[in-house]
Amino acid sequence: MIEGVVSTNKQGQSLGRKGLATRGRLMNATRQLLKTVSPIELTAVSIAKQAKTSSATFYMYFDDVKDIMFALSREAASDLAAIEKIFDEPWDPKSIDYDRALRLVEEFDAAWDRHREILRYRNLEADRGDARFEEAKVQSYLPLIKKIAAHILSAYPEDNAPKKSDAYAEAATLYAALEGVAEADPKVVNRGLGMKRMQQARARVIAHVLGRRGNGDGWYASGKARSSRRKTTPKPSDELVQASPQD
DNA sequence: TAATGGCCGTGGCTCTCTCG
């Protein structure tokens, strides 16, 4: 897992075996309830009841329901991060590797299947402006976007590489496509084009963006052409680009 | 084995909010 190490409860007492077990029971109870109850409707009382403990005990470990959802979202993010390992395998950046791209999509979707309610809640709170969830969301997707961007850049010779920020923009676009479908309820997707088809489509897009070209295709302007194009290109300013390497 | 102290869970209370 795993969620950052928790060493004390809300009263500042250091957690022993029992305390860690109770905290874990509360988190498991929340996961169970999320299968049938919206996170918006979750209550500390229902979680405590499911964990066979009292609401007072719940407040010894968590501030409120949002707090336990945050702890669960960190666990989920850790599970999701495991798919980055695909990029550590030998992967020729100049070849179109559809099978590997499909595996990336399938593993990403599988992680979302395991944590959909929690990750959706995390994204909802981040979108609502909660700084803690926003930070958790960024820290969740940034490592994968960095891997994708590095893979894109590695397909080019040094003297003909696209701008790093362009590679990051493409990586962010791919991630948005990945997550956009993964976040959707599979039942809804299956009523439409079907999950298999959507996975294959994303895999094809990813395979083509990641495995391509070599000497460039004229998409990335250089020299004067690049500087003149900059006039019409808005300067990236969000936290993703701030965290990404600049040219 | 008894004493000790930290860890932990609970009962009961007040306050707030929602609903009829």
Added chain:
DNA sequence: CGAGAGAGCCACGGCCATTA
């Protein structure tokens, strides 16, 4: 406006590992 549900806090007592 009263009833009910839930949030949150506090004080107390039980449990358990450690120590003499």
